[in-house]
Amino acid sequence: MYKCGKCNKPIHSNVNTVGIQCEACGSKIFYKERPNVKKVTKAR
């Protein structure tokens, strides 16, 4: 599960897919929904 880096909305799509963006705000920055690991993923 990933979350949007901007609006914190959960992303249900595969963030590894090229060209996806947040349904809510259009952001292309996501991070894994894990308490201790904050890994930023940029969709190309």
Ligand SMILES: [Zn+2]
């Ligand atoms: Zn968003």
